[in-house]
Amino acid sequence: MLDYEPDIITNCTNTLVDSLKEAGYSEVDACIQCGTCSGGCPSGERTALKVRTIMRKVQLGIEDILSENDIWYCSTCYTCLERCPRKLPITDMIIFLRNLAVQKGFMLKSHLDLCKKFCFSGHGVPIDDKKWKELREFYGLKKVPPTVHSHEKDLDEVKRLLISSKFNELINIDSEELGIKKKVKVSIVEETLEKYITEEEKLKISKI
Amino acid sequence: MVQDKKYSLFLGCVIPNRYPFIEAATKKVFQKLGITLVDMEGASCCPAPGVFRGFDIDTWLIIATRNLTIAENNNYDIATMCNGCYGSLLEADHQLKSDVEKRNMVNYHLSKVNRSYKGSIKVKHIIEILYKDIGLDKIKNRVKYGRKNKLDLRIAVHYGCHLLKPSEIRPWGKDSETPHFLDDLVEATGCKSINYLDKYRCCGAAGAVRSAFKEISLDFTREKLTNMRAAGVEAIITVCPFCHLQFDLGQIEINKIFKDRIDAPFNIPVIYYTQLLGLALGMNPEEVGLIKDKELSGVPPFISIEPFLTKIGEKLEG
Numbered sequence: 256m257l258d259y260e261p262d263i264i265t266n267c268t269n270t271l272v273d274s275l276k277e278a279g280y281s282e283v284d285a286c287i288q289c290g291t292c293s294g295g296c297p298s299g300e301r302t303a304l305k306v307r308t309i310m311r312k313v314q315l316g317i318e319d320i321l322s323e324n325d326i327w328y329c330s331t332c333y334t335c336l337e338r339c340p341r342k343l344p345i346t347d348m349i350i351f352l353r354n355l356a357v358q359k360g361f362m363l364k365s366h367l368d369l370c371k372k373f374c375f376s377g378h379g380v381p382i383d384d385k386k387w388k389e390l391r392e393f394y395g396l397k398k399v400p401p402t403v404h405s406h407e408k409d410l411d412e413v414k415r416l417l418i419s420s421k422f423n424e425l426i427n428i429d430s431e432e433l434g435i436k437k438k439v440k441v442s443i444v445e446e447t448l449e450k451y452i453t454e455e456e457k458l459k460i461s462k463i
Numbered sequence: 464m465v466q467d468k469k470y471s472l473f474l475g476c477v478i479p480n481r482y483p484f485i486e487a488a489t490k491k492v493f494q495k496l497g498i499t500l501v502d503m504e505g506a507s508c509c510p511a512p513g514v515f516r517g518f519d520i521d522t523w524l525i526i527a528t529r530n531l532t533i534a535e536n537n538n539y540d541i542a543t544m545c546n547g548c549y550g551s552l553l554e555a556d557h558q559l560k561s562d563v564e565k566r567n568m569v570n571y572h573l574s575k576v577n578r579s580y581k582g583s584i585k586v587k588h589i590i591e592i593l594y595k596d597i598g599l600d601k602i603k604n605r606v607k608y609g610r611k612n613k614l615d616l617r618i619a620v621h622y623g624c625h626l627l628k629p630s631e632i633r634p635w636g637k638d639s640e641t642p643h644f645l646d647d648l649v650e651a652t653g654c655k656s657i658n659y660l661d662k663y664r665c666c667g668a669a670g671a672v673r674s675a676f677k678e679i680s681l682d683f684t685r686e687k688l689t690n691m692r693a694a695g696v697e698a699i700i701t702v703c704p705f706c707h708l709q710f711d712l713g714q715i716e717i718n719k720i721f722k723d724r725i726d727a728p729f730n731i732p733v734i735y736y737t738q739l740l741g742l743a744l745g746m747n748p749e750e751v752g753l754i755k756d757k758e759l760s761g762v763p764p765f766i767s768i769e770p771f772l773t774k775i776g777e778k779l780e781g
Binding site: 278297298301302327328329330331332333334336337344346350351353354357362363365366369370373377378379380381382386387389390391393394395396400401402403404405406408409410412413415416417419420422425426 | 481505508511576665682761
């Protein structure tokens with residue numbers, strides 16, 4: 256059961272629905288709260304993610320969902336999208352909600368770190384230790400793969416595109432830090448989800 | 464015109480930088496099948512469809528399209544070995560082919576680095592090339608160990624989500640819940656694909672879940688491994704390096720984190736499909752990257768593949 260006052264439905268201004276519609280997800284109103292999405296969600300079985308609730312909160316314009324972890328528990332398995340009887344692209348909507356969350360400054364630290372790796376190396380999982388080069392060589396491959404890792408010019412292109420789309424501003428990296436000279440405005444990333452990071456970092460696992 | 468028998472090989476991140484034996488094995492197996500995989504010089508991260516797309520959709524689309532233009536310049540369709548790269552590149556290509564506004568937006572940004580998207584190539588997963596372009600019959604005919612000396616192992620097939628879904632822009636038809644093409648490909652090698660509970664479920668790695676919430680992500684995998692073990696499988700076959708990592712390194716992690724919640728430690732060998740296919744085509748374990756580098760520590764495969772190789776050896780001798 257949702258524990259909202261009934262009049263919230265008529266009183267709230269719904270910027271979430273407006274944003275989704277503007278981005279092309281005009282079907283957002285069509286959700287009938289049948290729960291098929293939550294029923295098939297492998298993440299919802301073990302986390303607080305309830306896709307049906309996310310959809311309802313979107314319809315009601317309750318923006319808490321942008322600052323809570325739930326939308327980040329989705330493993331993007333697309334089961335909800337496949338099974339939705341109204342054929343709503345639910346997984347894609349969740350991905351769009353993540354975009355809105357990031358625009359508002361809500362991003363987990365581990366995700367921010369991933370972004371930085373990508374911005375500086377062009378790879379989400381870069382070669383960051385010489386053992387990976389040796390491993391490649393063991394299997395008869397070139398030490399460095401023929402990707403941006405081998406081509407400075409291509410890495411430069413990727414960085415210029417990240418600046419062009421203002422991705423670096425989104426995650427608070429100055430273009431000069433990336434080695435590209437151009438003045439950009441720097442915004443602040445709030446790390447409001449810090450409490451969850453410590454939990455994650457309790458796991459002392461050999462990091463690949 | 465895109466030429467036949469050559470593909471632009473998109474490497475992504477996890478394969479070249481963590482699981483390079485997948486790259487080595489796939490290149491050799493495709494060569495044996497008469498297909499040349501041409502490197503995409505200067506390609507970047509795809510970028511990952513759940514992670515980076517979750518941060519900024521436009522940036523994801525621009526960088527993915529830059530990768531597409533490298534293949535366009537090569538003039539060969541793309542072959543990917545990773546479900547995530549497949550999802551990103553296929554969906555970016557689909558969006559740009561069907562949405563002029565997005566195409567103009569992306570080309571505006573790409574023009575700053577002297578590139579433009581033409582829409583002249585297709586994006587395929589290597590499994591699609593094997594199953595649809597080469598075909599099951601041709602593969603069966605090439606398999607050396609299939610008639611008398613059967614490989615005949617009990618295999619748990621793991622498809623991975625982004626290979627199958629969203630089914631609307633995948634080549635497998637509408638059935639994303641119970642497909643069998645990968646089971647067919649595994650059985651073409653002489654092995655048996657074993658049915659197990661929730662076989663088509665997610666491994667838990669993708670969607671930025673592993674990077675932020677490792678324990679939650681591994682709980683998906685723990686469940687899958689429990690079901691695989693209950694079915695009595697001898698190896699897991701993957702077609703995605705991130706699923707592969709999640710099952711390989713994941714078993715080590717699960718054995719520590721969920722020590723009290725599992726009956727016994729897991730140690731099921733994890734094999735990428737082209738490695739198994741290579742063996743069936745008569746290649747030796749070394750050629751398909753099934754020998755571990757014992758000099759280096761902290762490198763995959765983390766779960767020993769020795770039991771798998773021993774069983775293969777016994778099957779082929781007997």
